[in-house]
Amino acid sequence: MLSLIIVALVIFGSALQAVSAEKLDRIRMGYSSISSSRIALWVTNDMGFFRKNGLAAEVIITPGVQGTQALIAGELQFYLGGVDSAALAAARGSDLVALATAEPIEYKLITQPGVQTAKDLKGKKIVVDRVGGTSYYISLQILEKVGLKTGDVELVQVGGGGNQRVAAFKSGLVSGVVTATDRFEQLKIPYYALADAMEMGIKVMGNSYLTTRSFRDQNKEVVLRTMRALVQGRRWAKDPKNRQEVLRIYNRYLPSTDPSFMDHLYRRNVEPIPIYPYTNVEDLRIFLSYLTDANPTLRSLKLTEFVDNSYLKRVEQETGS
Numbered sequence: 001m002l003s004l005i006i007v008a009l010v011i012f013g014s015a016l017q018a019v020s021a022e023k024l025d026r027i028r029m030g031y032s033s034i035s036s037s038r039i040a041l042w043v044t045n046d047m048g049f050f051r052k053n054g055l056a057a058e059v060i061i062t063p064g065v066q067g068t069q070a071l072i073a074g075e076l077q078f079y080l081g082g083v084d085s086a087a088l089a090a091a092r093g094s095d096l097v098a099l100a101t102a103e104p105i106e107y108k109l110i111t112q113p114g115v116q117t118a119k120d121l122k123g124k125k126i127v128v129d130r131v132g133g134t135s136y137y138i139s140l141q142i143l144e145k146v147g148l149k150t151g152d153v154e155l156v157q158v159g160g161g162g163n164q165r166v167a168a169f170k171s172g173l174v175s176g177v178v179t180a181t182d183r184f185e186q187l188k189i190p191y192y193a194l195a196d197a198m199e200m201g202i203k204v205m206g207n208s209y210l211t212t213r214s215f216r217d218q219n220k221e222v223v224l225r226t227m228r229a230l231v232q233g234r235r236w237a238k239d240p241k242n243r244q245e246v247l248r249i250y251n252r253y254l255p256s257t258d259p260s261f262m263d264h265l266y267r268r269n270v271e272p273i274p275i276y277p278y279t280n281v282e283d284l285r286i287f288l289s290y291l292t293d294a295n296p297t298l299r300s301l302k303l304t305e306f307v308d309n310s311y312l313k314r315v316e317q318e319t320g321s
Helices: 002-023 036-046 064-072 083-091 134-145 162-171 182-187 213-218 220-238 240-253 259-270 281-289 296-300 310-319
Strands: 025-031 055-061 078-081 096-101 108-111 125-128 154-157 176-179 192-196 208-212
Touching (some): 036 220, 055 220, 134 176, 208 220, 220 310
Antiparallel strands (some): 108 176
16 A cells, blocks of 8 residues: 555656646747857856746857847747847847847957057958958957058958857968957967957947847746846856856866866956846947948837846846845
8 A cells, every 4th residue: 555655656746747847938048159258148057047937948059140030030039149130130120129238248359469569450351250240340440449441451251150260360361350368268379469349448239138029028927037047147156156166167168177267267257247237228329330331220220129128127126136
């Protein structure tokens, strides 16, 4: 009799687990590339904060424009990607909305060690992601700040992500690249940081957490729980007692045996993380102004409709901080 009761309890427990699993809301969240700035998302996923908020999340890499297109098509429910591409799509009629904006990429004009002045760059090649993309316009802004005109250098498009641009730099085929320094530090590639976008006052927006208005309006609780999970992941990552676990997660995505590099990632990407990554509308307005000459439709975009900070505000109100 006792054995039958035990078996019944096991079956009942398994059934409860199955029911519990079925109650999880499934979401697919894409992100554009492997980058050290993704640590908050990686922590949120790897440490189970999505599941703790009733979400069965599939977090996948979906490069560039493909991610925005997949979001519009409903293949993704959320996407962490370029706010410039999303804003342009919204200006053209897509119902995209930015729920939060992650930390800005620390764009720097990185040059070969022997190229240490703007004069040294004249007539040389600088690699960018794509004409019309963020790094392209940031490159133009930096060049202008250091006293170079567009015709003074040759901008070379190399798509496919940061690794390809770094590879082009490492090969010596180009003299400069506008990007972050992480991969150079990781791979011990000699470089010189000729200029820093942020130090020059150039507004740089990080990637945004995007969804569609239709999904948001039909799944408000799912959106709220998603934002709550992301905030919890950020808070956990910033807690110094979790430092070693954060580094372990980093090492899973950006493998390295160099403690100094891992310390560099932590100091540059974890310590400054804002718990509530609000999208600053005015900063976004300035950032998008770089793109309006080539994309005049952006002038018609109503940023107050494109940006929705309300879910982050609700999460902040819940925590009382």
